[in-house]
Amino acid sequence: MAKKSKRELAALGSATQDVSLTLADVAKRAGVSPITASRALNRPELVNEATRKRVLETVQTLGYVPNLLAGGLASSKSRLVAILLPTINHSLFSTAVQAMMDRLTEAGYQSLLGSTGYSAKKEEILLEAILGRRPDGVVLTGTLHTESSRRRLASAGIPVVEAWDLGDSALDMQIGFSHEQVGQHIAQHFFAKGYRDFAVITADDPRGLRRTNSLVSQLKQLGITHTLVETLPLPATWQVGREGLRRLLKRNSRPQLVICSSDILALGVLAEAASMNLHIPDDLAVLGFGNITESEFAYPALSTVSVNAPEMGRQIAEALLGRFADKTCNLKLRVDTGFTLLERFST
Amino acid sequence: MAKKSKRELAALGSATQDVSLTLADVAKRAGVSPITASRALNRPELVNEATRKRVLETVQTLGYVPNLLAGGLASSKSRLVAILLPTINHSLFSTAVQAMMDRLTEAGYQSLLGSTGYSAKKEEILLEAILGRRPDGVVLTGTLHTESSRRRLASAGIPVVEAWDLGDSALDMQIGFSHEQVGQHIAQHFFAKGYRDFAVITADDPRGLRRTNSLVSQLKQLGITHTLVETLPLPATWQVGREGLRRLLKRNSRPQLVICSSDILALGVLAEAASMNLHIPDDLAVLGFGNITESEFAYPALSTVSVNAPEMGRQIAEALLGRFADKTCNLKLRVDTGFTLLERFST
């Protein structure tokens, strides 16, 4: 008599169905071979209507849950997307991720999240771990990666989206906007409106700093040589924003416009300004940076540069799904999602 | 001559190392058996210092990335934690998740995220899909689950944390606070301070409604029979908050205190109040609900009930890790994370 495996013994022993069911169990119960059961679930078009129905019913009654680890191993398709961001705890990112996940879930993909804290080294470590899960696609934030990360991604041979930024030397697809253009645009716009005294409160994050640098250098070109910049440590919180304005004003500066690297900082500035009885935007204009779906209805006096985060999330998802469906499409995709400036005027 | 597998043929064919390396390749190169290589990576204490070093070096030079699907399948340990929340796009949740993920990552676990949109049915569907990944643990939000979800979780036999709430009939562990207590506490506190005219602006989410109901019924017990409640559809945005206040005031009501089911709504109320030249908190006191690490420094006039979201996240992670390490500990763990009321007084 053939030796019985542990599973078979357990099944004989008791009525507990805790020993997780396998496709074989379902198949036996439905009177088909395992592979037919598999096809009934994954490639229904290859299976006779009636048998498929029978299998599906058995799955229901037995409460079978396919083991995706096994499936992934056998098919080298994991239906997993890895998403690496600086932090999930930031409205811009979480909004985009939400939209992205919604679409991916709908399409039958699951999302593995990792947070890099704005560090390329952390990204590398996370990436290595996550690539072990054999994801079908990867979403990264920005264009700053270690050499090792680039190599690993290349040899993984899966679609990669670099989000939130545009740059040369794309790994694969890029979906984002130019942070240099943002800085430039802000400078030009407000200069044209007659503003001459600018100040910046920025968190110490790579893209925020790039926006700031671009802004400052554009202002220089317009003849404004001196722009106060307060760089504050991450994370960008309300508290940090308040502190930023305090420091700015201590430095004997009386800017007409304070440009913040994020809405959160800007809200902190508003709060601090309120407690100093400064009127916004008459005494002090404040510019934030955030998600358009929020800024439009936020504090009435707050101007912002806004990105359409949900739309970006959706586009990222679509780009990946396109690639999953057809290896040749979307090659070298590069989408400029743009940004809009919403100015709140003095009354 | 033995038939060669696809892998072997590919390896012979060219120098591309794109055919992903396996542990066997590493083992061969290091002159040990596959299992020794495996142990060198996963259970270093079982392997001779020298051989371990040799294996690790080979891993480095070859750029080997372990296939976690295979590992998980063989060991039935996936090092994966599934986290299901209503939405990731909410500061309270994203803050908690961030802390949770940080701890889990540190311990070598990865996080699979899913968003349920406050729906138990969606939770069920997500859960089924995600359980196929054989996660080592699951974090759910709240205590409202479908019968099917409960069954599946039971037969999965893995640690489960129900977060953000406390209730009877726990699935396994609960880490959260009582929403009934929140409502009750607000009522008592402000009644004692002399407030008599209350109004509520709440999003249509289960826990927010429970806080509201508890508040209203506690007020009734204190003799306040009439409390205006504006229930607005999700998601809770700034815009919705503004709209909420507008509606409230249209209903000929002049509340002394507006209680909002979230900080975001409260900020909308503040914005709307500002545009109506209402002074906060003199003309109108506003109460939010959110994360303590934010509320403390937020808009100066905004009172809040606050939860320590990062701490909750950490506790959830620890609870799971404890279970992973020792199946017997943390049994029936039930942690009340509490909440604090921060009142902003009129000046």
Next chain:
DNA sequence: CTGTTAGCGCCTTCAG
């Protein structure tokens, strides 16, 4: 401390 053997649960390939 190291190796051998035998699967984990599923899907690919090829044959009916």
Next chain:
DNA sequence: CTGAAGGCGCTAACAG
């Protein structure tokens, strides 16, 4: 449309 055989890459269990 359905099935049989074999292997995906790794590790548990046992032996040395």
